[in-house]
Amino acid sequence: MRWSHSFIPTLRDDPADAEAASHKLLVRAGYVRQLTAGVYSTLPLAKRVCTKIEAIVRKEMDEIGGQEFALPSLHPADVWKRSGRWETLGEEMFRLQDRKGTDMALGMTAEEIFATIASELRSYRQLPQIWYQIATKFRDEPRPKSGLLRVREFTMKDSYSLDLDTEGLDVAFQKHFDAYRKIFASCGLDALAVEASSGSMGGSESIEFMTTSDAGEDWVASCGSCGYAANFEKATSTLPEIADEAGPGQPERFATPGQRSIDDLESFDGGAPAGRQIKTLVYVVDGNTTLVLLRGDHSLVEQKLQDGLQAQDLRPASDDEIRAALGASPGSLGGVGVSGLAIAADAALAGRKNMTTGANEDDFHLRGVDIARDIDVGRWLDLREVNEGEPCPMCDGALAVQKTIEIGHIFKLGTRYEMMGAAVLDDAGQKRPIVMGSYGIGIQRTMAAIVEQHHDEAGMVWPLSVAPYEVVITQVNAKSAETSDASGALYDALRGEGIDVLLDDRDERPGVKFKDAELIGIPYRITVGPKGLKEGKVELVRRKTRKSREIDLTKAAKAVAENVFEERNFSSQI
Numbered sequence: 001m002r003w004s005h006s007f008i009p010t011l012r013d014d015p016a017d018a019e020a021a022s023h024k025l026l027v028r029a030g031y032v033r034q035l036t037a038g039v040y041s042t043l044p045l046a047k048r049v050c051t052k053i054e055a056i057v058r059k060e061m062d063e064i065g066g067q068e069f070a071l072p073s074l075h076p077a078d079v080w081k082r083s084g085r086w087e088t089l090g091e092e093m094f095r096l097q098d099r100k101g102t103d104m105a106l107g108m109t110a111e112e113i114f115a116t117i118a119s120e121l122r123s124y125r126q127l128p129q130i131w132y133q134i135a136t137k138f139r140d141e142p143r144p145k146s147g148l149l150r151v152r153e154f155t156m157k158d159s160y161s162l163d164l165d166t167e168g169l170d171v172a173f174q175k176h177f178d179a180y181r182k183i184f185a186s187c188g189l190d191a192l193a194v195e196a197s198s199g200s201m202g203g204s205e206s207i208e209f210m211t212t213s214d215a216g217e218d219w220v221a222s223c224g225s226c227g228y229a230a231n232f233e234k235a236t237s238t239l240p241e242i243a244d245e246a247g248p249g250q251p252e253r254f255a256t257p258g259q260r261s262i263d264d265l266e267s268f269d270g271g272a273p274a275g276r277q278i279k280t281l282v283y284v285v286d287g288n289t290t291l292v293l294l295r296g297d298h299s300l301v302e303q304k305l306q307d308g309l310q311a312q313d314l315r316p317a318s319d320d321e322i323r324a325a326l327g328a329s330p331g332s333l334g335g336v337g338v339s340g341l342a343i344a345a346d347a348a349l350a351g352r353k354n355m356t357t358g359a360n361e362d363d364f365h366l367r368g369v370d371i372a373r374d375i376d377v378g379r380w381l382d383l384r385e386v387n388e389g390e391p392c393p394m395c396d397g398a399l400a401v402q403k404t405i406e407i408g409h410i411f412k413l414g415t416r417y418e419m420m421g422a423a424v425l426d427d428a429g430q431k432r433p434i435v436m437g438s439y440g441i442g443i444q445r446t447m448a449a450i451v452e453q454h455h456d457e458a459g460m461v462w463p464l465s466v467a468p469y470e471v472v473i474t475q476v477n478a479k480s481a482e483t484s485d486a487s488g489a490l491y492d493a494l495r496g497e498g499i500d501v502l503l504d505d506r507d508e509r510p511g512v513k514f515k516d517a518e519l520i521g522i523p524y525r526i527t528v529g530p531k532g533l534k535e536g537k538v539e540l541v542r543r544k545t546r547k548s549r550e551i552d553l554t555k556a557a558k559a560v561a562e563n564v565f566e567e568r569n570f571s572s573q574i
């Protein structure tokens, strides 16, 4: 491709509304354009990247026996009503009516459609099967943002495994797990496999594949030593045991005028360090006022509270509700002597003595509190947020805490699509529901995640495996016949080797061309200029390291091709 005749609309500045690095760069480097909130046009460079990502996905799916389908995006409401999800998916689903007034939907996933097709399977002998497609999906995100990270229309690889029993499902699940690891590694992504909540889909096991990014919205704790990784709703850590000095025989009340926060009390004369305070929160859990106790320096994860109490509904209590229940305002609350209210405490408080907490009387606290002796804890739960550097629960390593983006999700559905007719006859002639699994990878989201992980201040730095072009030839001085001939010959030679080459033959200043080449992130750049050509040399620059070396023009095509082939082999062996 010659740059002078290609559509690469690079911009001088980042788009004003962009925060995520991938959003800024994909727009500035001319890869995508927003059509409306959460809906993007994929321009030629991005299309080439997506095609390469899809090829990687397709290769690994075919490797595990996947068969590719192409299903419609326009679905009759009827199939969604049969599974019950027409109601449960709510406003996330795009709905419309055709000219006859029939309810329709734009597909956000395809369990219902594949389950309908699976009703044509008759015998256990036809199982197992893995079905997949790479297709457009729709989701009516309430707050589309961060460029391609949260959109309303996107391409997804979704696959579905069909098995006779749960043992078969376990095998299909593991196959997908291994395939996903290979896919993300081939894309140059460092992906964490994180145990997750299965959410509205139900099912028994659910793993999310996450990549770290400042633009992410999900926090994950992970251990570099043993590979443990969990999102904040599930993550735990091992805290060192604390041996408290014994306190007085009973709690001592003391005045703390105006001291309402953990910090206040830390610096207050006669107060206590945060780790020796008890933080008291009040929640309304399924209608019941509940005290939630944590160590002063720990934070609550609400989802852990909800999961731990198996609550349908919870919310922080209002100041009025708190005063009515405890007779004091937040800042002076505590669990000592409280009866008739549920009390849930974080496990890190177990066995602690000589602690300080609110006295349920404004501007008074208690010290010398022995939790086992003084507080009637009904439930001990893991409720706290883990912190960077805390010990891993599985080994001696330290936990890292990072913001992440979800790029893939695999989960076990089980037999919930029996109602769609997904059943076969087993070897005894008995009808058995098909056991299903569901597995997704967002294609544009993967592209954005790669940009999040591979960029620098000058622009994108594509891994070779997914780069829109592997090599860019920057022809300095477009008007010179000599550089033009040399660049053209090099371009033809590289194309002859089967390499994706972009020839920058524009009539622009060298500085502009170098800047654009760095911005769009092509892994190798060859600079062909009059000065070097006098000595028969061109310059080869590696985008990632920005290291350059001179090579003979006559040997340039072979030398660059060898570099590219070596790198291609490396990524295909992952």
Ligand SMILES: [Zn+2]
Binding pocket: 223, 224, 225, 226, 227, 228, 392, 393, 394, 395, 396, 397
């Ligand atoms: Zn570990």
